[in-house]
Amino acid sequence: MAKAPARVSSWRQFKAILKKDIVMELRTKEMLTSMTLYTLLTLVIYQIALSQSGSGFDIRLIAAGLVWLAFVFTSMLGLNRSLVHEKDQGCLEALLLSPVDRPVIFFAKAIGNLIFLMIVEVLTVPIFAVAFMSGRPIAGPFWMIALSAVVGSIGIAGVGTFLATMAVNARGGSFILSVLFIPLMYPALLAAVAGTSAVVLGGDGYQAAFWQSVGMGAGIDAIMLLAVFALYEFVVGA
Amino acid sequence: MPEARADTLAVEVTDLVRAFGARKALDGVSLELPQGAFLSIFGPNGAGKTTLLRVLTTLANPSKGTAKVAGFDVVADAVELRDRIGLISHNPLLYPDLSAEENLLFFSEMYGVDDPAARVHELLTAVELDHRRLDLVRTFSRGMLQRLSIARALLHRPEVLFLDEPYSGLDPHAADILDQLIASVRAQHTFVMVSHDLTKGLELCSHALILAKGKVVLFDSRDNIDADEFARTYRSTVGMGVA
Amino acid sequence: MAVDRNRLTFLAVAVGAVLTTVAFVMAFVFAAPVLANNTLTTGGGAMIGGQLIANPVLFSQKIFYFHVPVAITSFVVFFFTAFYGARFLMTKDKRYDTKARIATEVTLLFVGLTMITGDIWTRYEWGTWWVWEPRLTTYFIMMMLVIVYFVLRASIEDEERRAVYASAFGILAFLDAPLSFAITRIVPSGAHPVVLRAGGGLDAIQLSGFIIGLVGMLCLGYAVYQMRIREETVKERLEALKASLEG
Numbered sequence: 001m002a003k004a005p006a007r008v009s010s011w012r013q014f015k016a017i018l019k020k021d022i023v024m025e026l027r028t029k030e031m032l033t034s035m036t037l038y039t040l041l042t043l044v045i046y047q048i049a050l051s052q053s054g055s056g057f058d059i060r061l062i063a064a065g066l067v068w069l070a071f072v073f074t075s076m077l078g079l080n081r082s083l084v085h086e087k088d089q090g091c092l093e094a095l096l097l098s099p100v101d102r103p104v105i106f107f108a109k110a111i112g113n114l115i116f117l118m119i120v121e122v123l124t125v126p127i128f129a130v131a132f133m134s135g136r137p138i139a140g141p142f143w144m145i146a147l148s149a150v151v152g153s154i155g156i157a158g159v160g161t162f163l164a165t166m167a168v169n170a171r172g173g174s175f176i177l178s179v180l181f182i183p184l185m186y187p188a189l190l191a192a193v194a195g196t197s198a199v200v201l202g203g204d205g206y207q208a209a210f211w212q213s214v215g216m217g218a219g220i221d222a223i224m225l226l227a228v229f230a231l232y233e234f235v236v237g238a
Numbered sequence: 239m240p241e242a243r244a245d246t247l248a249v250e251v252t253d254l255v256r257a258f259g260a261r262k263a264l265d266g267v268s269l270e271l272p273q274g275a276f277l278s279i280f281g282p283n284g285a286g287k288t289t290l291l292r293v294l295t296t297l298a299n300p301s302k303g304t305a306k307v308a309g310f311d312v313v314a315d316a317v318e319l320r321d322r323i324g325l326i327s328h329n330p331l332l333y334p335d336l337s338a339e340e341n342l343l344f345f346s347e348m349y350g351v352d353d354p355a356a357r358v359h360e361l362l363t364a365v366e367l368d369h370r371r372l373d374l375v376r377t378f379s380r381g382m383l384q385r386l387s388i389a390r391a392l393l394h395r396p397e398v399l400f401l402d403e404p405y406s407g408l409d410p411h412a413a414d415i416l417d418q419l420i421a422s423v424r425a426q427h428t429f430v431m432v433s434h435d436l437t438k439g440l441e442l443c444s445h446a447l448i449l450a451k452g453k454v455v456l457f458d459s460r461d462n463i464d465a466d467e468f469a470r471t472y473r474s475t476v477g478m479g480v481a
Numbered sequence: 482m483a484v485d486r487n488r489l490t491f492l493a494v495a496v497g498a499v500l501t502t503v504a505f506v507m508a509f510v511f512a513a514p515v516l517a518n519n520t521l522t523t524g525g526g527a528m529i530g531g532q533l534i535a536n537p538v539l540f541s542q543k544i545f546y547f548h549v550p551v552a553i554t555s556f557v558v559f560f561f562t563a564f565y566g567a568r569f570l571m572t573k574d575k576r577y578d579t580k581a582r583i584a585t586e587v588t589l590l591f592v593g594l595t596m597i598t599g600d601i602w603t604r605y606e607w608g609t610w611w612v613w614e615p616r617l618t619t620y621f622i623m624m625m626l627v628i629v630y631f632v633l634r635a636s637i638e639d640e641e642r643r644a645v646y647a648s649a650f651g652i653l654a655f656l657d658a659p660l661s662f663a664i665t666r667i668v669p670s671g672a673h674p675v676v677l678r679a680g681g682g683l684d685a686i687q688l689s690g691f692i693i694g695l696v697g698m699l700c701l702g703y704a705v706y707q708m709r710i711r712e713e714t715v716k717e718r719l720e721a722l723k724a725s726l727e728g
Contacts, residue, residue: 016348091331176633
């Protein structure tokens with residue numbers, strides 16, 4: 001039986017995996033609903049935590065941290081689910097059996113996770129602002145916050161997808177994911193909060209602080225993503 | 239890529255070892271299987287049958303020794319090899335939240351199948367699932383899942399088909415359909431099947447292999463095998479096998 | 482070969498013990514005390530070593546003779562976690578995974594010591610039990626990473642997969658430590674200023690005491706690692722024997 005001569009285009013495979021993940025998610029809305037719900041619940045917890053702080057408390061001091069915390073918690077949930085789908089019916093094995101380069105699987109899954117994470121972020125930020133920041137406007141322009149969110153989210157999605165691939169095979173799944181993720185992402189998260197915070201609080205030279213933090217965040221992302229990219233091949237086949 | 243030369247062996251394994259530390263899942267396995275053959279692999283649990291299958295399908299790498307399928311080395315030529323093999327497992331390997339058609343179209347994209355829509359339609363008809371093509375896979379019965387799984391495995395016209403206990407969990411009707419499907423494509427593929435069902439396995443095969451503790455206990459072509467003697471050998475290995 | 486390694490280990494323990502003791506003595510007896518920047522407001526000072534000392538003597542600085550060598554040793558050993566992890570991924574040889582695991586155990590030991598000595602320092606320096614200054618924070622994260630390494634190992638059942646995952650995580654964790662250090666120094670940390678003292682302006686005796694302590698700690702680190710490796714190798718040979726007898 002003659003075989004088709006050309007190797008399958010990686011781009012074609014990438015698109016197929018990404019499209020599949022999006023179609024599956026839109027159909028079930030499982031990840032998005034649970035992630036959004038989880039974020040809302042986190043906001044409720046914040047309200048409880050801040051309930052005794054009094055009206056004079058300027059939440060802008062910790063707003064960036066609170067928002068990023070919500071992103072991290074909700075991404076743990078989402079990342080875990082995205083890999084559980086694959087493991088469930090042995091589908092990851094079916095993918096590994098096909099002539100696809102392992103990095104393509106990684107990119108497709110990571111980008112899919114990034115998209116879902118950003119959708120949840122877009123929903124979270126306005127709700128947070130309305131719930132906690134009425135009458136306390138942010139100092140800098142919004143696009144800076146968006147940029148900081150993008151840089152941080154890329155790191156979360158990339159490293160998170162990698163760790164989720166391991167965690168899905170571990171006893172205690174999503175606990176393991178959180179426990180691996182937080183210390184490893186500490187530098188990236190610190191940079192993200194610093195950058196966002198600079199914009200929220202303003203003050204002299206906040207732009208310089210912002211660019212420094214975002215720059216460091218991007219650098220940290222680059223290093224971690226490069227490492228994760230190199231290691232994925234070993235981990236996904238194990 | 240030119241098709242495999244007629245004298246290329248479908249499966250060629252030489253002193254295959256798969257070990258981690260001191261534990262050996264496969265301990266020096268060697269065998270040769272000609273094209274168009276049907277190999278049934280038997281053995282007790284823990285004998286290394288699944289490991290052998292995983293090595294041959296590039297899901298696991300050998301620690302020592304070599305393995306070639308359709309002339310391609312499982313390590314060096316893994317990507318090209320994946321294009322030429324298919325796996326039917328007791329797991330359906332299908333996405334429950336996609337329809338039958340979407341599942342097959344997805345895998346067509348992964349294998350780079352030409353004219354995917356036509357090929358998918360052709361296969362859905364062959365496995366008698368065309369009327370359910372828009373239904374989500376999560377609504378399928380076990381038998382239907384297995385049929386769709388076969389369609390998935392055949393999408394890219396593999397040279398060698400691997401089956402990992404495909405009959406397990408199937409009711410007699412579904413098993414019949416599986417029989418028919420295998421018979422219909424028997425001539426165009428080489429088969430390697432792992433089975434616990436001695437009768438079924440012997441009935442279908444042209445070659446038989448018994449593994450125990452990672453070693454070959456018996457490997458021969460069907461013609462040379464006496465069913466009763468084979469059954470006795472098999473039962474004795476199950477007795478000595480690590481459960 | 483094994484004999485040489487044994488002797489080397491014994492030597493390392495001996496040297497390490499001697500050197501750290503010497504460093505200890507030097508730190509407390511010979512090295513000049515470091516003075517705080519503020520002058521004593523009451524009492525007018527005291528006569529120490531024939532000189533009038535008006536600034537409070539920083540006893541807590543002595544901790545650095547141990548804190549820094551232990552910290553550096555832990556980082557050096559952590560490098561081997563990543564190194565052996567990488568070797569394992571390349572060769573799939575179980576022995577490398579064992580080496581990586583032992584290296585991580587030793588790292589945990591030394592990071593633990595780092596945290597304890599660091600905590601003592603904080604208590605004497607700032608009067609509080611903890612401060613989120615860059616170095617301490619970095620080592621705290623490192624300690625978390627090392628603990629998590631073992632949590633990960635414990636949660637994977639398949640042996641080979643466990644080794645692969647642990648190797649990958651070990652490499653990432655090792656990369657993360659300097660990144661943590663960099664970010665904690667650059668990001669404005671609000672209340673707590675960066676404390677830069679060690680290495681700044683040490684005189685000859687102080688410096689030599691420090692170096693001796695460092696070398697001593699590294700020897701001890703090496704010795705502990707080798708002893709554990711010996712233990713593990715024996716255990717694994719026993720397992721292999723058992724397995725082949727059952728076969």
